[in-house]
Amino acid sequence: MKITRRQMINRTSLGALSLALPRTVWAQTSLEMGGITLDTLSDGNLVLPKSFTLGETPPEGAEAILADYGLTGDTLTPECNLTLLRSDDRTILFDVGAGPDFMPTAGKVLDAFDALGVDPFDVTDVVFTHAHPDHLWGVLDDFGDLMFPDANYYIGQDEWDYWTDPDTVSTIDENRVTFAVGAKNRLDLLADQIVLFGDDQEIVPGVLSRLTAGHTPGHMSFEVQMGNESVMVVGDSIANHHVAFAKPEWLSGSDQDGPRAAETRASLLDQLSQSQMRMVGFHLPNGGLGRVERRGDGFFFVGEDA
Template sequence: MKLTRRQVIKYGTATAASAMLPRQIWAQSTVQAGDVTLDSLSDGNLVLPKSFAFGDTPPDGAEDIFARYGITGDTMTPDCNITLLRNGNRKILFDAGSGHEFMPSAGTLLDAFDALGVDIYDVTDVVFTHAHPDHLWGVRDDFGDLMFPDAAYHMGRAEWDYWTDDDTVNTIDEGRVTFAVGAKSRLEMLADQITLFDDDQEILPGVLSRLTPGHTPGHMAFEVQVGSESIMIVGDSIVNHHVAFEQPAWLSGSDQVPELAARTRLALLDQLSTTQTRLIGFHLPGGGLGRAERRGDGFIFVGEDT
């Protein structure tokens, strides 16, 4: 299914009233070793039509999976988890969130900063998994200036090349034209202060890039070293805690290159479950920290609070 701007507005407006109510805002230390701390910060949540995943004709068994995870209505409300790595004098933010121009239920990152006692001027680096609105649009504040003015910015080369290409807006599917326009305008603001990187590079101390394409053409995950442990920040390469785990080979409309995304997802879940590497997923519940465990032909997400 293509999510059009009209649908974004529709589903965003439907939650405007609820967005005025107190929302769950976490800013909790999830992993700590020595002077290294990895935190999960809430940027609120999205509100999407359930059909966004598979259109109006989901695969056999999809509704059973949704029901097992309590998704019985017409909408899904995935959390948005932004990761903050504090390593010595560096404060590294992975993705910048939605800001206030995408959905009224998202864009709560600064509230999480307040809860954690972090200031926007403290951020030394912003590292992007990809350039979809809920990961990028928060880089610009309400006045059109950079939200993190003292930060250096980092993005995978393939992702940068795709979204800054003048032809992308003409070749992307109709439902994502707004995504392309929004990405290009924001990335142009970063052109003089962004560092591009490729697969399997130590882009910052203790941060290794991992190309995980499919959700977007140049999507990146990151292996982060916290003491003796390596933790994988997976972004949207594993986009939810239900279907993506139980049936990772199914093609999803949330991915821009669905066949490639499915291959990436399968390989990543196999690796994570085999090595029992902890992961943080952008749209996984409870702050996103947990492990993948194999169950039959698929997997399950085991959160830290499970």
């Protein structure tokens, strides 16, 4: 088993803390069908002001929805769930997490790899839903080396075009300038080895692209075929388990194009509720694996806990 410099540092630090802290479960949920294993891996969590989701002036009823889920106070701490798909000949990682440079509460995916006994060198393919920091920045380790050096990389053409455009840094919202700089720097490093694709394409065997734009200009979800069933990896097109489900038509401060994201979200939730296809949400609780139920005018996330 190959060990990177970052793994050596992390394992030394974790060993020093192991007597003082309870063990954290980093590999959260698992599903096996048709000879394929799907695991969700915790990269930690974010700490965000509530206004990042609700806006500075929350819609009437938003606080009550959060209260129904026991969420009070001025901050939210959404989980970050990566998806790992393993078959006989491929190990596919959907998004790579935040890495060491975004938030101290995130960037923990190596612990999940250790929990599963998977080495970063085992990853054959890395597929990005979009290029926000908590999904992309983990492509590099502490030393600026590729975290998954033997992998092929894939991102949607529209997403690539947006974040590699030199004009994006001057046209994006001021509070997202660091997002633009960080995305361009990392994607530029992948320019010679990344595969670009469009909507409704089989990018690797059994993985189909589904354009779910709005959160970012080229955000992609992926329908993963597992035997006779499929699972939809939705990234941030459905970004939380409370307001996004109860009121998908509401605009969210986390989306770059609010109206388009709301339309995408409502359509995807309706599709998933009717088909009863399992889904994985990047910021949904308990690993993010579950199904969508329609309840009244909205929807409800029914998780499948480990």
